[in-house]
Each structure stands twice: as C-alpha cells, then as structure tokens.
Amino acid sequence: MEDFSIRVEIAKRSIDEDQRLVGGFAYVAKRGGELLHDTQGDSIEPEVLREAVHEFVKSGRAMGVMHIAGDDGKPVSGGEIVEMAVFAGDFRPPGMDPNIDALWIVAKVHDDTAWKMVKAGMLTGFSIGGKGLREEIE
Amino acid sequence: MTAKKFRLRKILLNEISLVDYPAEQHSVVTVFKRADQPIAEEGGVVTDLEKMQAEMARASTNIESLSKRAETAEAALAEATKRAEAAEAKVVVLGKKAVAGDPEEDDILLKASDPTVAAEIIKLRKQNVAAAKQLAEIAEAGEIAKAVARVTSDFPNLPVKAETFGPVLKRAMGSLSEEDATELARVLKAADGAIVEATRAAGLGLQFVAKGSAEQEIEAKAKEIAKAESVTFAKGYDLVLQRDPALYNRYLAERGQAN
Numbered sequence: 053m054e055d056f057s058i059r060v061e062i063a064k065r066s067i068d069e070d071q072r073l074v075g076g077f078a079y080v081a082k083r084g085g086e087l088l089h090d091t092q093g094d095s096i097e098p099e100v101l102r103e104a105v106h107e108f109v110k111s112g113r114a115m116g117v118m119h120i121a122g123d124d125g126k127p128v129s130g131g132e133i134v135e136m137a138v139f140a141g142d143f144r145p146p147g148m149d150p151n152i153d154a155l156w157i158v159a160k161v162h163d164d165t166a167w168k169m170v171k172a173g174m175l176t177g178f179s180i181g182g183k184g185l186r187e188e189i190e
Numbered sequence: 191m192t193a194k195k196f197r198l199r200k201i202l203l204n205e206i207s208l209v210d211y212p213a214e215q216h217s218v219v220t221v222f223k224r225a226d227q228p229i230a231e232e233g234g235v236v237t238d239l240e241k242m243q244a245e246m247a248r249a250s251t252n253i254e255s256l257s258k259r260a261e262t263a264e265a266a267l268a269e270a271t272k273r274a275e276a277a278e279a280k281v282v283v284l285g286k287k288a289v290a291g292d293p294e295e296d297d298i299l300l301k302a303s304d305p306t307v308a309a310e311i312i313k314l315r316k317q318n319v320a321a322a323k324q325l326a327e328i329a330e331a332g333e334i335a336k337a338v339a340r341v342t343s344d345f346p347n348l349p350v351k352a353e354t355f356g357p358v359l360k361r362a363m364g365s366l367s368e369e370d371a372t373e374l375a376r377v378l379k380a381a382d383g384a385i386v387e388a389t390r391a392a393g394l395g396l397q398f399v400a401k402g403s404a405e406q407e408i409e410a411k412a413k414e415i416a417k418a419e420s421v422t423f424a425k426g427y428d429l430v431l432q433r434d435p436a437l438y439n440r441y442l443a444e445r446g447q448a449n
Contacts, residue, residue, distance in 0.1 A: 078206055093195045100199050108203040116207040118309035127205040128313040157206060165312050166208060174305045175208040184201030188194055 054186045072167050073134070075158040078178040081140065082153035094186065098140030098153040104182070105138055105155060115159045117166050119181055130166035133159050155180075210305040333360055345378050347385040404441035411437075 067074055080088055081098040089095045096104075113134075116127030139145070140153035157178065161167040169175045338356030341348070348355070363371045400406065408430050416426035431438045 074208070087197070089195050093193050094198055095196065096198045096201065100201060104201045104203045108206075114205050116205045117312055118209055118306050119205065119207045120306070120309040120313050122313055122316070127207065128309065128316060130208055130312065133206055159206070159208065161208070163312055163316075165308065165315070169305060169308055170208065174210055174308065177209050179207045179209040180203055181205045181207060182201055182203040184198040186196045186198055189197050 055181070055183055067170070069171075072131070072161045073158050074161060074170055075135075075156070076178055077152075077154040078136070078157040079180050080152060080154040084151045095189075096184075098138060101155055102138040102140065105136060108133075109136065115161075117163070117169075117175070119179065130163045131159055131161040133157050336360075337363070344375070345382040347382045347389070348378065349385075404437055404444050407437060408441060 079096065079101060081096055081101055082088060087095045087097070113132050113136075114127050114129065115131045115133050117130035120128045122128050135158035136155065138153075138155050139148060144150065159178075161170060166175065334357050337360035338352045341350065341352040341356050341359060362374065366374060408427065411430040411434070412423055412426035414426070415421065415429050416423045419426070419429075421429070431441075
C-alpha cells in the first residue's frame, strides 16, 4: 500500500458563511469518459472511489487542515465532512453534467482559524489522502 | 520524457483535508534534474610549453575570478543567513502570540499567509485547549478532594458520607456568595456540634426536654421535692405525678401529640 493525496479546488460559489459550509468536488475521477490523472499521474476509477467513500463515512468523516497530523497520528481536525456522494455513470442528479464522474462533498468548518483561512483565500481546495495500491497503466 | 500514469485501487481514505491550492499545477512537486555531463574531455598530453603556460595563466585568472565570486557569494550568504535568523525570530514571536491566543492572532495568521504554518498553529492551539481541559479536570478533582477533606475535618458528625457530601458541598459553596457560604458553613458546624452534644447526652442517659413542656415542669418539681424531702430524683418524679394529676395528664397528652 502506498500513500497518496490528491488536490481539487473548492467550488467557488459553494461557501455558506452562516453555516460555515464549504462544498465542492473533492475528486474528479473522469471527464468525458476519460480517466483523469493528477500531477503525479494517479487516477482512481469511480467505483473504486465509491467503495472507499463508503468506508470513510463509517470511519468518522475526518476533515483535516493541510494534512497536519496530531501527536496521535490522526489528522488535526478542522471540522467534519457532513455530506458526500460519488456521482458516476447513471447515478447522478437530474441536470448534472453527464460528462463528469466525481466525488462531491460538503464540509462544516468548526475551527475558527481554519474558517478564517477559508474566507481569506488561504485554503481553497480539498485534498483526499489515504493508502492504496498504485498500478502503472501501460 | 513521458510521464508515467497510474491507477490506484483498493484505496482507504484516511482524511479529506482543506488545503491551499497552488496556482500552478506543477508547483505541487518540484523535481531537481541534472543533465548528464561528460566526466572528462578527451585529449592527449600537452607537449607545447607555451601552450601549457597560457593554459596556466588562464586557469590562474579563472581561479582569481572564482575566488572573488566565492567571496561575493559568501558575503551574500552571510547576509541571507542574518535575514533568515531575523525572520525566524519574528516567526517564533508571531507563533507564540498566535498559539497563546493573542487578540491579534488571526491577523498575524493571515499576514503570515503560509497555510502550513497556520495549520500547525491550529494543531498547537488544539493541544493547548486539551491541556487546559486536563488542567481544569485536575483542578476540579483537587477542589472535590478538598471539599471531602473539609467534611471529614469540619463536620465529622453529620450523618453523611464525606465522599458523597463533599462534591455537593463544593457545588453549593461555589454557587453561593461569600457571605452565604460562610453562613452555610456556620450552620453545618453548629449542626455538627449539636450532634456531638446530643450524642454525649445520650451517652450519659440524659434526655432533652422541650422548654415550657409538662415534662420540664415535672422535672423541675421533682428536683425541688428531691432536695426538700431528701429523696432521689426518681422518687421526686413519682411524687410529682401522684400529687399533680393534671400535670401528669398534660404530660401524657404532650407525649401522645409527639407520638
């Protein structure tokens, strides 16, 4: 198993100041049916992502800040992921762009400083991090 | 060079983080590459002395030039080090202020405009909060222990368990004004003292008699008779009951009421 982290920009219009909610695609797996690769060349099939998300929901939906870990090795909490769904194939809301297979999340930012950083434009993206098997594509 | 492409499978998501996002996609990873260079130039033995001297002179000039450049670089490095140390000291001060919860901390964080530093400060601040919580719990336990000890030392005769009443006393004292707390302590102390007296009296076989009651009157008369007629107090008591049936009846009525 190898560590990985993938970054995606927060949807600019998806910030609710009153409720401290930040929404956006945490990961875009495919566009126009084509698997997308990040700067390190990594990609994740939507169905693989869906299974991982199901486990993530059960394990506590931790939302960190800059992937900083505390002394216990767990992410320093900036809040929690309160909504998430993988839209792929036919599983998507009516009207959603059919060319994008992606993970949509909404995070509630509890930490005051983290929230100020979001508003100040210091934190502008989501990054998913974890472990997985990395296979080279021929 | 063609970039390798990978597919991740069997993934386990540990965390979704809020992060800064580099404006330039490729700034995520910086790779230092060095082009391959020949180790040595081809060439044979130089036999021409003049050519050799010319080469030496040129090399000497190069060395001189390189030395000057090295000196300049050294000075620049010293200056950069000085600036870095000053910046580091400033960051330490800013960091301490931010972690300590200085009112200006948020501005400092935002001016620092380094999300990683800010995230570290969030981490430290959370550790501070956890430590403060622990300290508060320790202090609370200490206060309860003090209250339990106070019950044991100041009110040892109250019909309570110190372990149970101690926390109650602590909460009660904490919610009262200083004057009220003092009054409560005084009443508890008095109650404790009364219990001591009652216990002592019970040990001596004495009974407590209400003021103005028939029983008190009987006792008073019994003492008078005992003294006047040189009989025991018990005999005097009997005589009072025989000689004053109305008083006896009042005594019985009061006993009945009491029961």
